[in-house]
Amino acid sequence: MADDFYSTLGLSKGASDSEVKAAYRKMAMKYHPDRNQGKPETEKKFKEVSNAYEVLKDPKKKQAYDQYGHAAFEQGGMGGSGQQGFGGAGFSDIFEDIFGMGGGGPQETRGDDLRYDISIDLEEAFNGKNIDAPITKMSTCPEKHSYKSCSTCDGYGKVRTQSGFFSMERTCGRCSGTGQEIKGKCSKCANTGRVKDNKKLKIKIPAGIENGNRIRMTGEGEAGELGGRSGDLYVFVNVNSHKLFERDKNNIICDVAIPFTTAALGGSIEVPTIEKKMVSINIPQGMQSGHKLRVKGKGMSILRTDTRGDMIVRVHAETPVNLSNSQRDLLSKFNESLGKENSKMTEGFFDKVKKMFNS
Template sequence: MEEDFYQVLGVDRNASGEDIKKAYRKMAMKYHPDRNPGNKEAEQIFKKAAEAYGVLSDPDKKRRYDQYGVDGLRGTEAPGYSSFEDIFDAFGDIFGGGSIFEDFFGGGKGRGRAGRRGASLKCDIEIDFKEVATGVEKKIELTRREVCDTCRGTGAREGTSPVTCPYCKGRGEVQQSQGFFTLRTACPKCHGNGKIIESPCAKCGGSGRYPKKSIISIQIPAGIEDGTRLRLTGQGEPGESGASPGDLYCDIHVTPHPIFKRQENDVLCEVPITFAQAALGCTIDVPTLTGRVIQVKIPKGIQNTEVVPIRGEGFPNVHGYGKGNLLVQVIAEVPTKMTSRQEELLREFAELEKKNVSPRQKNFFEKMKNIFE
């Protein structure tokens, strides 16, 4: 089915040029490849939006499209962009200098017809609490489209080389006159390369790229938080003709722990104790993040959910400044099953309690008295 360019940009048919521009800008930012590395769907939307904007932002094309649909565009330069590079070249101005676009396309360094920056890649890494506590090196397997070693990236069959494009005579761009303006656009035959391949390389089929598995080692710093995205500069796919390679983005996922909960750099651990232990005080064994077991002294008379902090047993600060604490939170359990002897002792205890009211209870009764007086 034919795409409706207005629908693609989410504007209605009477939208002004300014509204169309705004709608495109919003979509381009949202589906920008730098914000969605490796997301094919976002890439498609991004390209479609550019295609729609290419038509609707051009008064002549817009008029033809409005009148005859896509058929009306025949004979004009075909909409559709083979790469992000072309999109940037076409509409970069509406984003302004120094935007995230510049960043994605290598700050202009790798830009230009001759050398396109390599694609950025994304991976996910799962680590556990212990690895967060100590930091860890992870090895991941990645398939990247590397420069084909048979043709050394030229895409031409062994013994041949790419030839100068006859259509643009090697310039990589063609000029088109439109009213007062002369538009320069990428050559449709060579896609701006200035050269075409007559006899493609057998290994890579002329693309100059070949998928290759690589093992990449990633150093994950201690104290890293769940959901952090690490950027490995230059670990994406190689750029064209010496342009800079893309980056590799690694999303770090921390597996939830059965007994620890992270609170900033502190780690909370709930430890059940009996109500007798809470009343009398005790020493309990508590595990730490690194797997050691330490003895923690619980003071006499500790209240339910009260916390005993153990200094320096939390997560290290990800920037290397200090460490959080282990927060031992006691959960004083009220017994539900007792032996008859235990119950007898407890009843005796309760008798004595009547005569010797606890401080909090005393406070409570006094407040209550004030309310009813």
């Protein structure tokens, strides 16, 4: 903003509104980027002209400029007036909105991310698993290319189209915004820089992975166009539900049925573990249905560690069916033998019933 806004437009100080307008039109036509492809110095001039016009076309700003000069438009320069928003930064925003020349320059086109869904069993989540996944994606062309500036956008990455007085800008279709194109003809990729590729992707599922986890494989997504970076591939892991086991964070819950006599008398039983082994656990005397026993270190693998959670055995006493006559007699005698002071197993429940009726 070193130059005087009036002289930028070829005017002298205090020029009228209509003079400003006419001068701007003339200058804008002369320096418009569409008419000056490949001449960056005219683009700079065009910006200066537009900046000057942005101020001088507005009566309030023009007045402030006439009074205070450039100081009026520097950050905080309007001191105390409470008016903000047309300091240096504000200008370029307005300018970009109107002429769409913001954030210029070619862009790298990164390839798309890919998603790969996989279902595994709880055992596989426990052990971890290596998978060779067949995928079809766009990979970087294996041929060596040399590049040159895009012939459509001249390396700018964008092209402008005129719409009335204003110009619109869009990504260049020839180079997808990269500003470059492949020299000569590549028969493998038809000068796109990418080829369709069927490959086996090695996916390593770590032990302890949970349902809903996703694994990011950096750079395994689709290749970018014209040598751009590849996207990432995300493996979404679904862990199927299991017939015997239920996962609870690092623990594995297992429901086990035991004879009601074992529940009453205590004893030892064998239960299966996730690694398909049997472990022996002790049932204490008077074990109640639904109560849990913990088997240390027999639970799930914990991600990125060598340790395991616990197995929680939920015990259920089974009621015998199809009793023989002698068994029925024995149970009847047992029932008669239960004096009031011995009926500990139902006390809790009847206490609650009594309380409910008395309240």
